[in-house]
Amino acid sequence: MIASSASRLLTSSSAAKATTSRLFCCSTAVRSFASTLLSNNPSLLCTSNNKIQRFDGNRNNRSYTTHSQLPEEHQMIYDMCRKFADEELAPNAEHWDKKHEFPTDVVTQLAELGLMGINVDPDNGGAGLDALAYAIAMEEISRGCASVGVIMSAHNSLYLAPIDKFGNDAQKEQWVTPYTTPNDDGELMVGCFGLSEAGNGSDAGAASTTATLSDDGSEYVLNGTKAWITNAYESSAAVVFATTDKSLKHKGISAFIVPMKDVEGFSLGAKEDKLGIRASSTANLIMDNVRIPKENLLGEPGQGFKIAMTTLDGGRIGVAGQALGIAAASIDCAARYSLERKAFDEPIANFQLIQLKLSKMQTKLDSARLLTWRAAQLKDAGEKFTREAAMAKLAASEAATYCAHQAIQVLGGMGYVSDMPAERHYRDARITEIYEGTSEVQHLVIAGDIIKEYKNK
Numbered sequence: 001m002i003a004s005s006a007s008r009l010l011t012s013s014s015a016a017k018a019t020t021s022r023l024f025c026c027s028t029a030v031r032s033f034a035s036t037l038l039s040n041n042p043s044l045l046c047t048s049n050n051k052i053q054r055f056d057g058n059r060n061n062r063s064y065t066t067h068s069q070l071p072e073e074h075q076m077i078y079d080m081c082r083k084f085a086d087e088e089l090a091p092n093a094e095h096w097d098k099k100h101e102f103p104t105d106v107v108t109q110l111a112e113l114g115l116m117g118i119n120v121d122p123d124n125g126g127a128g129l130d131a132l133a134y135a136i137a138m139e140e141i142s143r144g145c146a147s148v149g150v151i152m153s154a155h156n157s158l159y160l161a162p163i164d165k166f167g168n169d170a171q172k173e174q175w176v177t178p179y180t181t182p183n184d185d186g187e188l189m190v191g192c193f194g195l196s197e198a199g200n201g202s203d204a205g206a207a208s209t210t211a212t213l214s215d216d217g218s219e220y221v222l223n224g225t226k227a228w229i230t231n232a233y234e235s236s237a238a239v240v241f242a243t244t245d246k247s248l249k250h251k252g253i254s255a256f257i258v259p260m261k262d263v264e265g266f267s268l269g270a271k272e273d274k275l276g277i278r279a280s281s282t283a284n285l286i287m288d289n290v291r292i293p294k295e296n297l298l299g300e301p302g303q304g305f306k307i308a309m310t311t312l313d314g315g316r317i318g319v320a321g322q323a324l325g326i327a328a329a330s331i332d333c334a335a336r337y338s339l340e341r342k343a344f345d346e347p348i349a350n351f352q353l354i355q356l357k358l359s360k361m362q363t364k365l366d367s368a369r370l371l372t373w374r375a376a377q378l379k380d381a382g383e384k385f386t387r388e389a390a391m392a393k394l395a396a397s398e399a400a401t402y403c404a405h406q407a408i409q410v411l412g413g414m415g416y417v418s419d420m421p422a423e424r425h426y427r428d429a430r431i432t433e434i435y436e437g438t439s440e441v442q443h444l445v446i447a448g449d450i451i452k453e454y455k456n457k
Contacts, residue, residue: 063377064132065370074133080113081137085144090329093145096279097424100271102234103279107151111188115141116155117180120164124172125180131314131376135321139369142325143332146428147279149322151190154230154280155179157315159191162239162307163257166299175237175257194226194240194258194285195308204241204308205250209287211242218294220256222287225269228435232268232283236261239311240285241304253304257296258287265290276427313386314379315436316393320372323396323432327365330403330425334358334410337420341411348410357410361403368396387449394442397432404429 064070067078088106096103110116118134120126134156142149163175175191182188200206209224222242229238238258245252260266269284299307335358338349348354372392378385404426408415415422433439 064373070136073129074136077129077133078136078140081115081140082143084109084113085140089141089144089148093147093279094418094421094424096145096147098278098418100273100278102151102281103145103148104234106148107190108182108186108188110141110148110152111180111182115152116188116190117160117176118156120160120176120180124164125177126160126164131317131379132373135317135372135376138318138321139324139328139372142322143329144325145279146322146326146329146425147277149325150230150277150431151234151280153315153318153322154192155190157318158193158230158311159235159237159239161314162193162255162311163298165310166255166303166307167257170295171257171298179237189236190231190234192229192231192235192238192260192285193311194229194238196226196228198225198227198284205253205305207241207243207253209240209242210246211244211254211256213244213294214291219291220294220297222256222258222290222292224287226285226287228272228282229285230280230282230435232285233271233281238285239298240287241308244301244304248302250305251302253308254301255298255304255307256292257298258285258290258292260285263290274431276424276429276431278427312436313389316389316442317372317376317379319432319436320368320375320389320392320396323393323400323429324365324369324372326400326425326429326432327361327368327396327403330400330407330422330429331358331361331365333420333422333425334361334403334407337411337414354410357406361406364395364399364402368392368399371395387446390437390442390445390449393432393437394439394446397429397439400425400429400432 062069064074067075070078088109092103092106095101107116114127114129115137117124117126118129118137119131120128122128138149138153141152160176160179163171167175179189179191194209195204195207197206197208199208207224209222209226211220211222213220222240224242226238226240229235237260240256240258241253242256243252244254258266265288267286267288269286272282274282298304335349338354338358339347341348343351349358371388372395375385375388375392378388404422407422408426411420411422414420417423437445
């Protein structure tokens with residue numbers, strides 16, 4: 001937990017002021033904001049590499065339901081990400097979407113803020129924050145741009161998290177630390193997650209990609225294709241799941257860390273032309289006799305399915321956060337427009353049917369946020385959270401689609417054209433009900449857990 005292992009505590013000393021002045025090197029506005037925030041809250045901490053890190057203080061075990069109740073360090077993350085989204089993301093989201101342009105500079109700035117390794121231990125270059133902080137950050141970043149949100153989510157939840165949890169010290173040093181902080185040239189290495197295949201869809205245990213141990217036992221040889229891979233074109237490495245023993249079915253799947261740059265036999269498919277989240281790249285990972293060291297096995301042989309399912313549980317909190325951000329952006333767009341647009345000589349916000357839409361939108365958003373925060377806090381407490389993460393992802397993704405749909409209705413014709421962000425929110429929202437487990441799969445996870453609970457009574 002955040003309270004358990006702080007690094008340095010900021011004080012009013014000149015050294016602390018110097019550290020504060022270096023914090024958040026993404027824009028003058030954000031630097032100024034961070035400086036003011038830290039001067040008013042000397043107990044908040046940062047480090048010389050400009051990343052927010054763990055808070056030194058006593059956290060009780062209460063549950064948080066509103067932003068005003070959050071501990072100081074979580075409010076700091078919320079304020080920072082909200083300001084960054086408003087100033088750096090929202091003004092550029094339309095351009096990135098239309099050009100299908102990966103926002104390299106902004107992703108590097110996220111790393112400088114500690115958000116591209118937000119849950120990774122500081123010993124491995126991360127910020128060491130908890131799942132609740134991650135959910136809060138994901139919502140605010142995605143409110144500014146859902147594409148940036150998914151880039152951040154896939155990197156943190158799907159690439160870094162399984163290596164951080166199941167990897168050994170050598171693997172973390174090679175495949176985690178360089179992926180949390182920009183290098184000396186200011187470039188950030190990004191990672192991705194190779195589970196899905198064209199033929200298996202929601203059946204994660206039916207992997208046709210194979211990994212065979214070489215004759216001398218020093219390497220694994222991978223063959224197969226992974227589909228729908230977020231961050232594919234920008235990634236330097238991937239966590240890939242492959243069958244090592246077909247006779248064991250899902251228990252014969254293993255996880256591997258696969259380098260992606262200048263590797264013989266490794267290639268990428270064409271970039272997918274997607275409905276939404278168009279600033280992120282999506283493509284196939286194609287492996288034709290790709291040889292990797294035996295040491296790149298993640299966890300134990302046959303542990304791949306467990307690693308995948310554990311990873312997806314945590315990842316669903318991230319996707320829920322992304323969906324909350326899209327829903328919040330849709331409400332913001334609709335509410336502002338309703339106050340400006342006049343019909344019959346008065347703002348349409350005065351009409352009860354518009355008010356009904358706004359009321360339903362906000363209720364769905366707040367309900368989904370409570371489920372998301374509950375799942376995050378259960379994870380942070382070390383408790384089982386599979387059902388709760390599925391419920392959060394299900395509710396938040398459906399809230400995003402609903403709010404985006406209703407925002408277009410409020411805007412009318414203006415909601416259907418790209419002059420306003422409502423249509424982009426609508427396109428971005430749709431994927432949240434599909435990736436990291438479709439809504440139908442979430443229902444199966446939830447129902448299965450309920451049935452198991454009652455069988456054991």
